[in-house]
Amino acid sequence: MPNYSEKTDKELIVLLKDNNHNAFKEIYNRYNGLLFAYAYKRLQVEEEAKDVIQEVFIGLWENRANFILKTYLSGFLYKSVLNKILNIWKHKRVIRHHVLSLSLEVDVDSEETDFLIREKDIAALVEKEIAAMPPRMREVYELKYRQYMSVKQIANDLNISENTVATQLQRASAHLKNKLGVVVFAIYMLQR
Structure with missing residues (x-):
């Protein structure tokens, strides 16, 4: 039986399209915890976060x-999780609007909107700086932080040494800190 934990995301998607339950299970195991943490951080309600993750995986x-x-x-x-969260927030805003229209006193704050604007601005700034990286550095960075591959896996995939991968990752972090500033870089790292 193949070891699905060693397969890349792209390989798992090919298997998933062929109705492979084990590939789906590996995708779920690989991302469930990370996605839950991401959703819970934004929603602050455990059941809502669980529901969002379940809906995303059911949709997949x-x-x-x-x-x-x-x-x-x-x-x-x-992005799927974020879209579900935005729908929840939108729904809550609609409810707030209706409550306000009935002249009930409700404390409506724009914290969620401010957060979304700041998060979107930071994400756009980070994406711009990642795109400006030299090609190999960008490739190593994206494999590490978007594909969640280990240094060893990246070295094997790109046929380079682990030291080279580590150096590229250090340079990528230094590049982002330099371009974004330490505070924005720290916020970005906390959001990942």
């Missing part, structure tokens, strides 16, 4: 036959 399974991975699986999953 139900649409597996037509699923086309255009970028990275991790990016797709995080």
Whole structure:
């Protein structure tokens, strides 16, 4: 029996499209904890975060036959979770609006909107700086932080030494700290 934990995300997607339950299980095991932490950090309600993650994975399974991975699986999953969270916030805002329209006193704050604007701005700034990296550095960085590959896996995939991978990752971090500033870089690292 193949070891699915050693397969890349792209290999798992190919297997998933062929109705492979073990590939789906590996994707779930690989990303469930990370996605839950991401959702819970934003929603602050455990049950809502669990529901969001469940909906994302159900959607992935139900649409597996037509699923086309255009970028990275991790990016797709995080974006799916964020979209579900935005829908929850939108729904809550609609409820608040109706409550306000009934002249009930409700303390409506714009904290969520401010957070989304700041998060979007930081993400756009980070993406711009990642795109400006030299090609090999960018490739190593994306494999590490978007594909969640280990240094050893990256070295094997790119046919370079582990020291070279480590050096590229250090340079990428230094590049981002230099371009973004230490505070923005720290916020970005906390959000990952």
